[in-house]
Amino acid sequence: MIRKYLKSNAVGLLLAGSTALSAQAFDLSAMTEAEEVEFGEAVRAYLLENPEVIMEAVAILQEREAQQEVARDVDLVAGNLDALHNDGFSWQGGNPDGDITIVEFLDYRCGYCKRAHPEVASLLAEDGNIRLIVKEYPILGEESVLASRFAIAVKQLHGDDAYKLAQDALMAMRGNVNEASLTRIAGEFGHDMAAIATQMNSEDVSDVIRDTRLLGQRMQISGTPSFVIGDHLLRGFLPQAGMQEIIADQRDNG
Known part of the structure; x- marks a missing residue:
């Protein structure tokens, strides 16, 4: 080049x-x-x-590669839009009729996911025209999988409101994810941990994790948090102000 x-x-x-x-x-x-x-x-x-010509050429090459990556991501979003928005099992919050949909791939053991959690909550509180869809994407080991199985099982047994409370508790957790810590969370919300444990090991829960992993692989998502904001794929943590800029751009070009 x-x-x-x-x-x-x-x-x-x-x-x-x-x-x-x-x-x-x-x-x-x-x-x-x-x-x-x-x-x-x-x-x-x-x-x-x-010698400045070399830096100029490198800058042009980097800009072209960035543009190509954005175009590839737009195609990935378009090609997987139904699975992103309508899988039938992912929790949805915010405004179900919002003009912007944010899809978040998260892992409860991910430090940046924990940082993003209040930022996303604040974004939804300030902007009442956003729909949020959460994808359970445990990729950081067995504790991640255990936490996601717990959250999914709670949703399947007790519904969306119970799931949101469990999700908030898991994001706030700073210790290890194990039977004792999950039993404590279940008890805080009056749930029967024995029933949750049985559901955690069910095929219904396994199917959710499997299908979401396959979606993440198709989307070439290798880390968390990752967000799909409109047709924009964001790999990594971004503060609320940065997400607001992307949302404004999506609305201007929508």
Whole structure:
């Protein structure tokens, strides 16, 4: 890429300083070995005199790669939109008729997910026109899987409001996720932990985790938190102000 970029800048220098090269010789595939050597020496001299050209070329390359990545992400969102918005099992909050939908992939053992949790809550409280969909995406080990199984089981047994309370408690937890800590959370909300434990090991819960993992793989999501905001795929934590900027841009271009 850099050589192609430099080629046009070196043309004037080569034509001015060389009688051996013709305009046709700038077809690299048509150059003789001697012409290739002369061209290389001319480019090297040009770069030594103008080193800022390298940084300019790198910046252009990085910008093009970023644009290509955004375009790929838009295609990923469009190709998986039904699974993102209508899987039939993911918890939904905020305004169900909101003009912007945020889909959050989270892991309860993820420190950045814990940081994002109050930011998302504040965003929903301030903007009443957002729908939030939560995807249980445990990727950080067995404790992550245990926490997600607990949350999903609570939702399946006790409904959406109970799930939200369990989710908040799991996000606030700072210790290990184990039978004792989950039993404590269940007791705080008056749930029977034995029934929850049975549901945690059910195929219904396993199906939710499996299907969400397959969706995450199709979306090329390898870390948490990850967000889909409109058609924008955000991999990683972003403070509330940053999310508000993306939402404003989505609304302006919607």
